[in-house]
Amino acid sequence: MEVRAGTEGGERDMEGRGNAEGALETTGRLVGGSEGSCGADARCDRPRPPGAAALMLLLPATMFHLLLVARSGPARLLGPPPYLPGLQVLWSPRMLLLWLTWLGLQAALYLLPARKVAEGQELKDKSRLLYPINGFQALLLTALLVGLAVSAGLPLGALPEMLLPLAFAATFTTFIFSLFLYLKALVAPASALAPGGNSGNPIYDFFLGRELNPRVWSFDFKYFCELRPGLIGWVLINLAMLMQEAELRGSPSLAMWLVNGFQLLYVGDALWHEEAVLTTMDITHDGFGFMLAFGDLAWVPFTYSLQAQFLLHHPQPLGLPVASVICLINAVGYYIFRGANSQKNTFRKNPSDPRVADLETIPTATGRQLLVSGWWGMVRHPNYLGDLIMALAWSLPCGVSHLLPYFYLLYFTALLVHREARDEQQCLQKYGLAWHEYCRRVPYRILPYIY
Numbered sequence: 001m002e003v004r005a006g007t008e009g010g011e012r013d014m015e016g017r018g019n020a021e022g023a024l025e026t027t028g029r030l031v032g033g034s035e036g037s038c039g040a041d042a043r044c045d046r047p048r049p050p051g052a053a054a055l056m057l058l059l060p061a062t063m064f065h066l067l068l069v070a071r072s073g074p075a076r077l078l079g080p081p082p083y084l085p086g087l088q089v090l091w092s093p094r095m096l097l098l099w100l101t102w103l104g105l106q107a108a109l110y111l112l113p114a115r116k117v118a119e120g121q122e123l124k125d126k127s128r129l130l131y132p133i134n135g136f137q138a139l140l141l142t143a144l145l146v147g148l149a150v151s152a153g154l155p156l157g158a159l160p161e162m163l164l165p166l167a168f169a170a171t172f173t174t175f176i177f178s179l180f181l182y183l184k185a186l187v188a189p190a191s192a193l194a195p196g197g198n199s200g201n202p203i204y205d206f207f208l209g210r211e212l213n214p215r216v217w218s219f220d221f222k223y224f225c226e227l228r229p230g231l232i233g234w235v236l237i238n239l240a241m242l243m244q245e246a247e248l249r250g251s252p253s254l255a256m257w258l259v260n261g262f263q264l265l266y267v268g269d270a271l272w273h274e275e276a277v278l279t280t281m282d283i284t285h286d287g288f289g290f291m292l293a294f295g296d297l298a299w300v301p302f303t304y305s306l307q308a309q310f311l312l313h314h315p316q317p318l319g320l321p322v323a324s325v326i327c328l329i330n331a332v333g334y335y336i337f338r339g340a341n342s343q344k345n346t347f348r349k350n351p352s353d354p355r356v357a358d359l360e361t362i363p364t365a366t367g368r369q370l371l372v373s374g375w376w377g378m379v380r381h382p383n384y385l386g387d388l389i390m391a392l393a394w395s396l397p398c399g400v401s402h403l404l405p406y407f408y409l410l411y412f413t414a415l416l417v418h419r420e421a422r423d424e425q426q427c428l429q430k431y432g433l434a435w436h437e438y439c440r441r442v443p444y445r446i447l448p449y450i451y
């Protein structure tokens, strides 16, 4: 049986992937698929140029809809927004300046000496980029600076009133930044382009991103944006909601404490395990264009903080017994999420590490092995399962009277189902028959016995 794994050998589609479904011939040989045929090709899941153009309007529109609805009395996710703000409400040079200061602060913290410099995955030209590992340090220093500023009189509790113009500034700068990324990629060498970054259609390429790892000197824009301004901005917005609630009602509610605590744990965890992001498909495969830039810089801080925004305007009574159950759900989710991610990371770093050496594995033609027991023997994406359980725990403190706080859970389910399908395509291409064997032995993708 001959296995010619996609990334090195097989024919490429527009995204540089072979057609995985067509790739597996009945003889058991894994060969490249034909250019242009769809089948299970992940390319068919990606938006076409009109779809990309529509998403560039739809994503910001959804974000503003959520921001407006969260502060309205009825807080109806599916109804029309309570009002449409004019440009005089949205556009504020002061907020633009505040936003740029925030980006500047995070960029400065990124440039501080790091406790470690990590190597990224091997690139097309066989080189590896270096990345500073100082995200957690940036979180701590931001907390220190914000603490000092608040004690010196900075009215952080006023932030909730500024969210609309701030989100507008973030969206505006994302469009300008994406244009810069697109133009920069026009002069980048072909080897620097993402597998799908060279379709030739400007709208599509602007949206999905052309260059894989756009950098100026050693400053890596994608890596910086993925983990710093958006994630840290998210917990800062949450904190502002908590402080404003304390101002309005004398003290923050238990529900607000839970949402702040759970999401701070999630962001702290992501920054503590910052190095793990270097192996995600966002960094190793996807171009950096409008979608990811908007996702990182605007979507994450302004929509992931929706539960805290909702609670500020719609206080929810929460007793200790229910709060304890919710804490337990979050703890179970985190346990699965962290256990699964750490098990895979430890195994990928050193398969003979005593913590993973006893796990059962499937060999693949690439020399790498696939875990088939432990967390990765339960479902094919146990980390997604843990993440989704946590998403549920973040919504539950908001009660069950409104659908709005469950937006994140719904969106995230759709995101992870789509992401899982893309990852399966890439793994099928990388590992061929070994991946089929893995799917046979671990038949469920995310939810045991259901999906």
Ligand SMILES: NC(=O)C1=CN([C@@H]2O[C@H](COP(=O)(O)OP(=O)(O)OC[C@H]3O[C@@H](n4cnc5c(N)ncnc54)[C@H](OP(=O)(O)O)[C@@H]3O)[C@@H](O)[C@H]2O)C=CC1
Binding pocket: 279, 280, 281, 282, 337, 341, 344, 348, 368, 369, 370, 371, 372, 376, 380, 381, 383, 384, 387, 419, 423, 426, 427, 438
């Ligand atoms: N909050 C949010 O908005 C988001 C959160 N996330 C979270 O980020 C984290 C990273 O997610 P993501 O990058 O999508 O994917 P994963 O961390 O699940 O990585 C998938 C990769 O893991 C490796 N792998 C898969 N199965 C096995 C196995 N059985 N044994 C060993 N290795 C295996 C493969 O890569 P290889 O073989 O090359 O190592 C595969 O491509 C997750 O916890 C996810 O929940 C993700 C997206 C959005």
Ligand SMILES: CC(C)CCC[C@@H](C)[C@H]1CC=C2C3=C(CC[C@@]21C)[C@@]1(C)CC[C@H](O)C[C@@H]1CC3
Binding pocket: 059, 226, 227, 266, 269, 270, 277, 280, 282, 291, 292, 294, 295, 296, 299, 300
């Ligand atoms: C705007 C679109 C609808 C979707 C944009 C998607 C992005 C928001 C996400 C793509 C992958 C992400 C990851 C994370 C945050 C969200 C984005 C940027 C994490 C950093 C979250 C914390 C985890 O521990 C690691 C994640 C890696 C992927």
